[in-house]
Amino acid sequence: MIKVHLWSGLRRLAGGAEAVTVQATTVGQMFDAMIAAHPGLEPFIKAGVSVVIDGEVTAGGRNLAVKPENEIYLIQRVKGG
Amino acid sequence: MPKDELKAGFRLVGTRPNRPDGLDKVTGRARYGADIVAANMLHAAVVRSPYAHARIKSIDASRALALEGVKAVITRADFPTGLTGEDWNLQENTIAGDTALYDGHAVVAVAATSALVAQDAARLIEVEYEVLPHVTDVDAAMAPGAPVIRAGNADHSVPEGMHPNVVRYIDFGHGDLEAGFAAADLIREGTYKTEATHQGYIEPHACLGQLGADGRGEMWVCTQGHWYIRRMCAAVLGIEAANLRVTPSEIGGGFGGKTTIFMEPLALALSRKAGGRPVKLVMSRAEVLRATGPTASASMDVKIGMKKDGTITAGQVNFRMQGGAFFGMSPIAEALPCAFACYDIPNLMHEGYEVLANRPKAAAYRAPGSPMAAFAVESLLDEMCRELSLDPLQVRLKNAAKEGTKSSYGPTYNRIGLVETLEATIAHPNLSAPLGPNQGRGVAAGFWFNHGGETSVSLQIGEDGTVGVSVGTPDIGGSRASIALMVAETLGIEYEAVRVNVVETGSLGVNEPTHGSRATFASGKAAVEAAESAIKQMCARAAAEWGIDPEAVEWADGAARPAGENAGKFPPLTIGEIGAKMGGTGGPISGHHESVPGGVGASFGVHVVDVEVDPETGKSTVLRYLVVQDAGRAIHPAYVEGQYQGGAAQGIGWALNEEYIYGADGRLQNPMFLDYRIPVASDLPMIDTVIVEVPNPGHPYGVRGVGETGIAPPLAAVANAVAAASGARLRTLPLSPPKVLAAIKAGQ
Amino acid sequence: MSRIHITTTVNGETAEFLTEPRETLLDVLRNQLGLTGSKEGCGTGDCGACSVLLDGVLVSSCLVLGVEAQGKTVETIEGMATDGALHPLQRQFIEHAALQCGFCTPGILVAAKALLAQNDNPTETEIRYWLAGNLCRCTGYDKIVRAVQDAAAEMRGAA
Numbered sequence: 012m013i014k015v016h017l018w019s020g021l022r023r024l025a026g027g028a029e030a031v032t033v034q035a036t037t038v039g040q041m042f043d044a045m046i047a048a049h050p051g052l053e054p055f056i057k058a059g060v061s062v063v064i065d066g067e068v069t070a071g072g073r074n075l076a077v078k079p080e081n082e083i084y085l086i087q088r089v090k091g092g
Numbered sequence: 093m094p095k096d097e098l099k100a101g102f103r104l105v106g107t108r109p110n111r112p113d114g115l116d117k118v119t120g121r122a123r124y125g126a127d128i129v130a131a132n133m134l135h136a137a138v139v140r141s142p143y144a145h146a147r148i149k150s151i152d153a154s155r156a157l158a159l160e161g162v163k164a165v166i167t168r169a170d171f172p173t174g175l176t177g178e179d180w181n182l183q184e185n186t187i188a189g190d191t192a193l194y195d196g197h198a199v200v201a202v203a204a205t206s207a208l209v210a211q212d213a214a215r216l217i218e219v220e221y222e223v224l225p226h227v228t229d230v231d232a233a234m235a236p237g238a239p240v241i242r243a244g245n246a247d248h249s250v251p252e253g254m255h256p257n258v259v260r261y262i263d264f265g266h267g268d269l270e271a272g273f274a275a276a277d278l279i280r281e282g283t284y285k286t287e288a289t290h291q292g293y294i295e296p297h298a299c300l301g302q303l304g305a306d307g308r309g310e311m312w313v314c315t316q317g318h319w320y321i322r323r324m325c326a327a328v329l330g331i332e333a334a335n336l337r338v339t340p341s342e343i344g345g346g347f348g349g350k351t352t353i354f355m356e357p358l359a360l361a362l363s364r365k366a367g368g369r370p371v372k373l374v375m376s377r378a379e380v381l382r383a384t385g386p387t388a389s390a391s392m393d394v395k396i397g398m399k400k401d402g403t404i405t406a407g408q409v410n411f412r413m414q415g416g417a418f419f420g421m422s423p424i425a426e427a428l429p430c431a432f433a434c435y436d437i438p439n440l441m442h443e444g445y446e447v448l449a450n451r452p453k454a455a456a457y458r459a460p461g462s463p464m465a466a467f468a469v470e471s472l473l474d475e476m477c478r479e480l481s482l483d484p485l486q487v488r489l490k491n492a493a494k495e496g497t498k499s500s501y502g503p504t505y506n507r508i509g510l511v512e513t514l515e516a517t518i519a520h521p522n523l524s525a526p527l528g529p530n531q532g533r534g535v536a537a538g539f540w541f542n543h544g545g546e547t548s549v550s551l552q553i554g555e556d557g558t559v560g561v562s563v564g565t566p567d568i569g570g571s572r573a574s575i576a577l578m579v580a581e582t583l584g585i586e587y588e589a590v591r592v593n594v595v596e597t598g599s600l601g602v603n604e605p606t607h608g609s610r611a612t613f614a615s616g617k618a619a620v621e622a623a624e625s626a627i628k629q630m631c632a633r634a635a636a637e638w639g640i641d642p643e644a645v646e647w648a649d650g651a652a653r654p655a656g657e658n659a660g661k662f663p664p665l666t667i668g669e670i671g672a673k674m675g676g677t678g679g680p681i682s683g684h685h686e687s688v689p690g691g692v693g694a695s696f697g698v699h700v701v702d703v704e705v706d707p708e709t710g711k712s713t714v715l716r717y718l719v720v721q722d723a724g725r726a727i728h729p730a731y732v733e734g735q736y737q738g739g740a741a742q743g744i745g746w747a748l749n750e751e752y753i754y755g756a757d758g759r760l761q762n763p764m765f766l767d768y769r770i771p772v773a774s775d776l777p778m779i780d781t782v783i784v785e786v787p788n789p790g791h792p793y794g795v796r797g798v799g800e801t802g803i804a805p806p807l808a809a810v811a812n813a814v815a816a817a818s819g820a821r822l823r824t825l826p827l828s829p830p831k832v833l834a835a836i837k838a839g840q
Numbered sequence: 841m842s843r844i845h846i847t848t849t850v851n852g853e854t855a856e857f858l859t860e861p862r863e864t865l866l867d868v869l870r871n872q873l874g875l876t877g878s879k880e881g882c883g884t885g886d887c888g889a890c891s892v893l894l895d896g897v898l899v900s901s902c903l904v905l906g907v908e909a910q911g912k913t914v915e916t917i918e919g920m921a922t923d924g925a926l927h928p929l930q931r932q933f934i935e936h937a938a939l940q941c942g943f944c945t946p947g948i949l950v951a952a953k954a955l956l957a958q959n960d961n962p963t964e965t966e967i968r969y970w971l972a973g974n975l976c977r978c979t980g981y982d983k984i985v986r987a988v989q990d991a992a993a994e995m996r997g998a999a
Contacts, residue, residue, distance in 0.1 A: 016502055018264035019441075020249060054248040061800035063503040067790070068541055070688050084502040087262055089541055090456055090608070117942030118926065120877015124943060127876040207861065207867075292977045294889055295880040295943045344879070344943025345977050379883040569940035569978060714852035730937035734979055738940065741980030765886035765975060768948035773968040773981040 013077050015070060016084040024051030040075025041083075059088040076084055104581045105793050108730045110574040112344070112591065122342045125298030126312030129703035130370035133300070134163055134364050137210035138355060138373075139200040139217050140383060141192030144226035144450040144758025145239065148190060148219060151200055156213035161205035164365040165217070167744040171361065172330035179327040183417045184478070185453045186328055192221065193241065193417035194450050195759040196382025198355065203362040203371050226450040226758040230414040231391050233449040235259045239419055241448040243418045257448045259419050262428055264501065265408075265441035271729045272406025272439025276397025280476050283393050285824040286807070287751035288386040291457050292742070295344020297376040297384060301359030304368040307336045309360055317605020318344040320354055320774035328357040329364075336360075339596040347742070348456030349385045351605045366809050381763040385455020386752055388422040392468040393466045394431075398437075398476050402487035406439040407432050407500075409468065414447045415454035419608045420561040422454060424447045426541075427461030430804070431469050433539035434510060434696060435491040440500055448598035450758055456607060459540040459800035463743060463807050470536035470808030475821065477777065484535050484812070485523075488698070509536070509722030509786030509796075510562045510696040517698040517720045517783050525716060531704045532816025538697050538804025542797035543608025548601030549618035551579065551626055553681040554777045557650075557668030559583060561622070561771050562595040563615045564603025569738075569799070571611040571732035578616050578793055582623040584650035585667060592619075601686050609797025612727060614689050620792045622683035629681045634665045636677065691790015695797060699740060699805035703813035705820070710833025712748055712814055724788035724796030732798050737779040739802020745771045746803075747810035751826050850875070851919025859906035865899075866890045867975040868906035869916060877917035879944045881975065888974030891947035892916045898954040900973075917946035920953065928991040928998075929953055935986035940978035948974045954990045960996050964989070 016030045020076050025031050026049065033044035046053045061086040069075055077083060106692045116122040125308050141148075153165040168189045175183050187195045201218050204210040224237035232238055233255075238254045249261045259359055273279055274353040303309035315321050343350060343424040359373040375384070378827070390413045397406040415422030428442040477484040490508045499505050499769070514537070527533060552560040561579055565571060572592040580587045604610070627647045634652030635642040644659035645652050702716040719736040726732040749769045753761045762768045770831035787794025807825060815821045820835035843858040857872045862885075869875040869892070878901055883889035885900040893915040894908075895897045909982045920927045929952050934940070939945045947973060955962060955991060962970065967988050968981070977986060 018502065020261070020263045038269075058247065066499075066503045066506040067690060067692060068543075069690060070544060070546075072688070076824060082504055084262070086501050086503075088428070089426045090423070090460060108937070110934045112935070113942070113986075114939070115926075117939055117945050118930040118933050118949060119921055120875070121948045122942055123876070124879065126880065127870075206984075207871075208862070223990075293941070294887055294975055294977055295879070295941070296881065310999060342943075343941060344881075344940040346976070374880075377884065570937065728937075730983070731940070734937055734940050734983060737980035737982045738978045742977070764884050765882045766884065770977060771980075772972040772975060773985065774972040776981055778964075778985070779980045779982045823878075 012082065013041060013079050013083060015045065018086060021052060021055060021085065025049040035077060037073060038075045038077055041077055060085045061088045102581060104577045104587055105725065106729065108728060109573065109587050111570050112576060113567060113572055122475040124295055124344050125341045126374045127298055127361065128312050128341070130300055130302070133370045133372055134203040134205060134366055135207040135210045136203045136359055136371050137214040138198050138358065138379065139214050139219060140196065141188065141197040141199055142759065143192060143221055143223050144228065145224040145777070146192045146221035147224060148188060148192060148199060149222055150220045152218040154812040155216040156202055159209065159213050159216060161209040162213045163205065163369065164362045164512065165201045166201050166361050166365055167384060170365060171328065172491065175327065178420065181453070182296050182324050182353060183328040184453065185418060186353065186355065194452050196379065196452060198358065198383065201358040201362055201368050213762065228449050228451055228754045228758055230389050230412050230449060232448050234412060234445065234447045239451060241417050243763050246446060250367065255746040259448055260424060260446035262425055262444045263442065265440030266502065269406055269408060269439050269441050271279050273397040275405040277400045278476055278480060280393065280472060281393065281395035282472050282823055283391065284471060286390045286464045286467055287825060288389040289746050289750045290381055291347035291349035292385045293345025293347060293349060296377060296380045297354055298370045298374040299356050299359050300370055301356065301371040302362055302368060303360040303364040305364065307331045311336065311338045311356065311360065312341055313338060313356055314341045314343045314350060316343065316350040316568070316607055317599050317603065319564065319602045320351060320605055322351060322479055324353045325357045325360055328361055337596055338596050340594055343566050343568055344407060345768060346461060347458045348500060348607060350456050350766065351607045352385065354384045377765060381451050381768055382760050386452060387457035387460065388415045390464040392464065394468045396472055396473045396476060396482065397710055400480060400481045402437055402480065402490050404437050404491045407437050411444040412447055413802045414449040414451060415446070416451045417448055418453045418791050423461030427465040430462035430539050431465040432500035434488065434493060434537045435500065436493050436497040437491065437500060447595060448731060456802040458739065458742065462538060462804040463746060465808035466538045466804045467538060467811065469756050469806065471811050473824065474808070474812040485514060486517050488537050493777045507786065507789055508694055508696060509784055512782045512786050513696050513698050513720050513722050516784050517700060520718055520720065520782060522700055522716055522718045524656055525702065527702060530707055530817055531702060531715065532813045533700065533702050533807045534809035534811065534813030534816060535698065535700050536805040536812060538801055540695055540801040540804060541608045542613065542692050542695055544614050544692045545604035545610050546602050546688055547614040547618045548603055548686045549615055549684070551619060551622040553629055553667065553674065553684040555670050555671050557666060557671040558589045559585065561590060561592045561619050562593065562599055563592060563619065563672070564600045565611040565615045566594050568727060569734060570607055571615065573608065574612045574727040574731065575616050575619050577617050579623050582620050583627065583667065584648060597682040609706065609799035613791060613795045613797045614728070617689050617791055618685040618687065621685035625683035625685065626681055630670045633670050633674065633677045637665065638662045659714045691788065693724050693788030693790055693796040695801040697801045697805055699809040701809045703810060703811045704819050705814055705818040705832060707818065707836060710829035710836060712827060712832065714744060714777055717777055718783060719802060721798065721801055722784045722786050722796060724791065725785050725794035726783045727793060727795060729783055732783055733781045735798045736781045736802045740779050740806050741771050741776060743803045743806025744776065744810060747807045747825060748827050773776055844907050846907060846910050847913065851916060857906070857922060861905065861907055863906045864902050865904040865906050865909055866901040869901060875916050875918050878897040879943055879946060888951060889944050889947040891950040891974065893950065893954060898951055905954060917950055920949060927953065927987065928994045932991040933985040933992070936983045936990065938979065938987035944974060944976045948976065948984060956992055963969040
């Protein structure tokens with residue numbers, strides 16, 4: 012199981028918890044499992060979020076591996092100039 | 093590890109050779125967006141809305157079409173319908189549909205045999221407007237009763253009951269805010285405002301586009317990212333991306349403003365309508381300022397709790413930002429996490445709103461959102477340090493985020509260099525320079541995430557052992573030089589033996605633009621990987637020649653060598669010898685690398701500025717300026733310094749002079765460089781720099797992006813210095829002389 | 841619109857062109873003579889990217905009409921290197937990394953050359969005020985000023 016930390020705006024759509032726990036080995040599976048458990052998250056995830064794995068803002072998409080020992084945060088998608 | 097020890101291992105990385113494109117750029121040979129011609133070329137001009145918000149009732153181009161030399165006129169009717177999301181945004185901004193949404197919004201475009209005829213024709217096109225109520229200020233745009241710019245744009249995040257102009261809402265935080273403030277000895281809050289500013293690149297947007305009836309086309313364009321141009325133009329025009337070949341010109345500055353399209357599809361649509369003749373479209377400066385990406389304007393509330401010893405116990409921000417009349421253009425999602433990113437604060441809450449207004453579609457501008465956020469937070473911190481008689485740099489050091497800190501936006505930081513940056517600042521002689529009457533010193537810190545992004549690089553070994561590198565990230569500030577240094581270092585050859593080319597869209601896989609401070613990081617990392625792959629192939633060729641196992645060959649100093657005594661005794665085979673023979677030993681040798689590179693390292697900076705404020709006029713003069721920033725490792729230190737100095741200069745302009753001034757009629761009143769005043773040489777002192785090097789473990793040479801962080805601290809640093817010099821604490825930028833003078837008088 | 845025949849000297853060579861009375865010298869240089877080293881950053885004389893010398897006087901060529909070049913001499917960036925050798929300013933700009941995007945560079949080089957022609961030992965302040973009409977958005981001017989100082993020193997030494 013992996014633990015995904017949510018920003019507070021997402022928590023109210025996922026039962027109020029600071030994090031959700033899902034079964035997944037990739038970012039894609041993680042999103043799918045989160046949406047299955049908490050359908051309210053779907054528009055946010057579909058609109059695009061940044062996945063921060065072990066402190067690094069990733070942009071590698073659905074195939075990136077996630078492991079139980081990773082620290083995983085969702086944050087609003089960030090763009091650069 | 094001390095910096096010198098780290099550098100000792102490198103032959104080329106950390107040196108300052110001449111940039112390979114330098115000769116072209118000092119002789120006038122370098123070709124920028126407007127510097128190219130094509131046979132049978134037409135020139136285009138654009139008719140723009142003179143109103144901030146107006147329904148387009150009719151367009152009559154008959155008089156223009158009657159003019160000799162006019163070959164095509166296009167309106168929105170010449171573009172496909174049914175686009176959604178960001179594609180619709182791009183199309184709507186390229187050319188207005190039913191409604192012009194801001195002063196300068198394109199309405200009609202015309203192509204003719206000369207630029208002068210095209211401009212004459214544009215003046216003959218009659219557009220009838222019905223003027224609608226408008227709003228340009230961010231707070232006014234979300235107030236009850238504000239004109240609705242476009243209903244139904246709010247996304248799922250916006251709480252019920254908000255004005256329809258509020259289209260995005262973000263909130264995040266951690267800890268217990270109430271307990272955090274309860275633990276504070278001093279709680280202060282303030283509201284801060286920044287006006288929109290423009291990236292201000294000196295080269296106006298320019299392109300030469302050609303599109304045939306078969307849907308195949310080409311474009312030459314000044315851009316930070318030609319794959320973005322390709323994708324966006326294809327979407328707006330309804331053509332296939334692979335059929336549009338986009339070649340980047342040299343680029344005369346971008347700073348984020350050239351990461352998107354503004355008028356490029358107009359050139360292609362005019363070309364298609366004019367039978368496929370190439371069409372050149374060059375913006376005027378007024379068009380650049382009225383209709384291309386400024387940054388957002390912001391209105392920001394900040395509240396901070398601090399103990400007497402300087403420990404920050406709680407922080408809270410509420411930001412409102414407008415990014416024009418289009419959804420998703422404000423950097424609200426970037427501004428919020430930057431607000432407190434420099435600090436280790438246990439209790440935090442961030443809220444932000446994106447608001448539509450009748451202004452041009454904002455584009456990214458150097459660390460989007462971070463300068464505004466830093467202006468608000470670093471100004472209030474400065475006030476609190478003064479009130480508690482604490483040294484502002486020591487307070488920042490006391491609260492500084494470091495490896496293992498839970499960041500303000502949630503995740504735990506990896507190796508970052510803020511503490512080292514603050515320590516280098518505190519040790520700098522500028523901190524002990526004497527200050528005279530009416531002079532004051534201001535400090536501020538800043539943060540940027542940095543970015544990896546889609547990257548594709550190809551590297552070719554030449555027949556004489558020289559090396560070509562094809563990258564997809566346009567060179568704006570010397571990235572050809574830094575990439576060549578890393579490739580030459582990796583291959584063990586001379587810097588001059590590597591030529592880095594920025595190639596067109598048909599030559600590589602998709603590349604994101606030169607944005608997010610990524611060119612030297614991402615294209616550099618990919619180029620090193622590509623070089624490693626070529627080395628492997630060259631070792632294999634040597635192994636075959638010697639009849640030994642490829643694993644028994646190693647690469648050093650530009651040559652394959654047997655790895656130790658047991659591998660056998662063979663003289664080294666140089667890259668030149670391998671290249672000369674490669675046709676007969678298996679064919680061309682090239683290395684490729686495609687990825688979205690991980691290992692991005694965040695960058696922190698601290699600025700110190702001394703300002704003198706004339707009490708008679710309110711004019712601020714920058715006396716001394718210091719930028720200290722973590723580069724991870726400076727591949728070409730001169731161009732790293734250049735990024736620091738350039739970011740500081742832009743931030744000084746934002747702090748003191750630059751702003752979008754809208755009249756009551758919603759029209760931009762200062763669309764030229766005379767009135768939109770960016771810093772000139774006589775406005776600035778020398779800008780001192782210290783390159784801190786806390787290597788990024790995620791890059792083969794330790795690189796952190798350096799392009800953007802430098803614009804985050806100056807707004808607050810200058811405002812803090814002005815407050816120290818004059819006693820006038822201003823919370824609205826720019827700190828123009830009349831505003832500062834009024835504040836001084838009000839304080840007396 | 842009728843066009844006017846103009847004869848002028850550009851970078852030491854006779855140049856002829858036909859121009860409408862309203863066309864700027866910058867447009868003529870770029871579009872008719874193929875000298876695209878002079879840049880248009882504003883078209884209103886505010887940025888200096890189009891700087892050229894007209895009879896030895898520094899001007900913004902976007903504020904000069906093509907017809908005004910009749911019988912005069914024009915010097916552009918393309919004429920700054922002589923016999924294949926870079927002018928000391930050009931070399932110092934490369935060595936000091938005094939350019940990033942390079943778009944303002946031709947105008948700044950032409951303006952700096954005009955400065956050194958009348959003042960071979962300018963102070964930092966004199967350089968900054970002389971170049972105040974040439975906008976650079978990338979560098980913060982620091983390395984530009986240093987490059988001009990070093991080029992001046994080099995030229996004094998060579999003289």
